[in-house]
Amino acid sequence: MKIAQRALIVFLATIFSLGLGIATISAQTLSAEEILTRVDANQVYSAIYYEGRMEIVSGARVKVKTMKAWAEGEDKAFIEFTNPEDRGTKMLRLKDELWMYFPSERDTVKISGAMLRQGIMGSDFSYQDAMSSEELSELYTASISGSEILEGRDCHILELRSGASGVHYPRRKLWVDKEHFTILRGELYAKSGTLLKVLRVLGTLSLQGRRFPSVVEYADQLKKNSKTLLTMDSIVINPSIDPGRFSLQAFSR
């Protein structure tokens, strides 16, 4: 466990929550591991609050969910859905455990085992995706496979592989902005090499000297015409959060 300075990963946006790194070192001189370390360094905040909007696109059908989210460190996160259909539905993550509260049933469900692969509220984000909070450099061995101009930005292409137990996506391919060390595109692969998900960062914000991914698209490649767009607004870095927020008691408030 890292010290508290080490940040939180933004729950839903865990995999793609990125910060702005000022590239004072020439990117050309960095190794793959060093690039990944800088990517990880950009993903850390001690606490965050944001209001989010999730557009779940499935064919011609679009569902919109809105939410408020709080997170602290790498182990605590809380989301409350605010759109009319799901108002009062809440999610709590504490370390490796995840619970959901459904107000209509007044029922708290622990999400575990095979349920973790299901999409959150029908989105392309699985519960398992939301549970990932480790630093990429801790899980993967990286290599640079090339460079590419993506959305007008010069990017490193990193190939990440892991043989470790408990790593959901044994292989990833990342497009990392050479200047800001932010991930602009990610491909997540199964052990067999089958592409499972693609993420794209469509918008960023500068916050406290870092570049934060404020608009992220996540697409499940096992479905056609399926994607989820997460837009984060009203972002507050290092807000003061009531410690009681990260407890099951917060469900009944």
Added chain:
Amino acid sequence: MTRTLISIAFRNVVRHWRRSLISATVLTVGIGMFIFFDSVLAGMDRMTIDSMVQFNDASLKVMTSEYYENRRTMPLSHGLERTAELAAEIAAALPEATTTPRTPFMAFASNRIDSLPALGYAIDPSTDSLVFKLENQIDTGSWFSAAPEEKEILIGKLLARDLGLKENDWILLSARMTDDSLNADEYKIAGILDIPDMSLNESGIFMSYAEAKQFLGDDLPVTTLAVALPRPANLSKELGDSLASAAIIEKNHEGIRAVSIAEAANDYLAMRDMKAKYSSLIIFIVLLIAGVGIVNTILMSVYSRIKEIGVLRAYGMTSAHIRRLFSIEGLLIGLIGSSAALALGSLLVWWSVRSGIPIGDYFGGLDMGVIPMGDGLRGEWHPGTMVFGFLFGVAASWISARIPAAKAGKLEVTEALRFV
């Protein structure tokens, strides 16, 4: 005198054959339908349990205590050790039992357009049919090849329909492996299964252990050992046998949980008990309709013959004789009608047991929840109900005739002759 009254009563039944026929027909239809409905309701219970036993739960399932605690999340851990030895020990303790291993897992099935949640099972194709009846449910395609050239699986018919797939098509599966990482691979659909259990038909995927180990990890454990026991004639004995056998296995093996079908079906059986009062209400309404019909036709028959009663009284019969005469007539009609009802009810029950009521043909794909409808709705023989129905018909007919006859017997001869 009794012999004379029986003789007169018999002649009256034949003489007024139209009325007798109407009364007997009401009895036949009312009691016959009562026997049939009761059989269908009892059959639903047995079909549900049969389906659970034959396709998913077996007579009992053996697992470790740790797996039992986490079984709802279908973990790929807490597996059984020494599975072959365990199976041999079970066979020694329960000589009529047969066993096969199964490892359930959660997956997603995709045709690259849609992705649907699926319930996967790693099975041993060579021993699965010793316990389950999956092999008999091939709708199209075939069972697993002895030496498959390609990665093959079997899937439920409704899952195939939902994904627009048929046999020999390829399906993309994704699932968590034993080490928690994700894997995805394509499989050829060797066969499509039309399984009476609606949930398996909608989401079931079956692959051999050899394929499952490549897909989910070489260290994929056997998490459950399914045990089949002989099928007794009635449901109560089946549940009792499974409980007793589970107790024997648990007693002989520390750290092992044997989940009997009685335990696995606990929710269904509790729901059935709750439903029993509604089922009884249905039966009561059928019986009430039959009873009202019987009483009405017999009453009409007796009241239309009040003048005849006056004549009999004029010939010197006492009111007791009149009452007995009509009671015997009612009894005769009751015996004829109830016997015919028994025949009609038996015929309908025989048909439903043998062929099944093709309710699915009328309501294609009807989801009856836990009641499997794929093979038609099958009744069950219920001798106690048949005897009760027969006696009820005779008694209702007898009482229906006795009450107006007693009233008529009390009338003066002149009043009876003037009765309109």
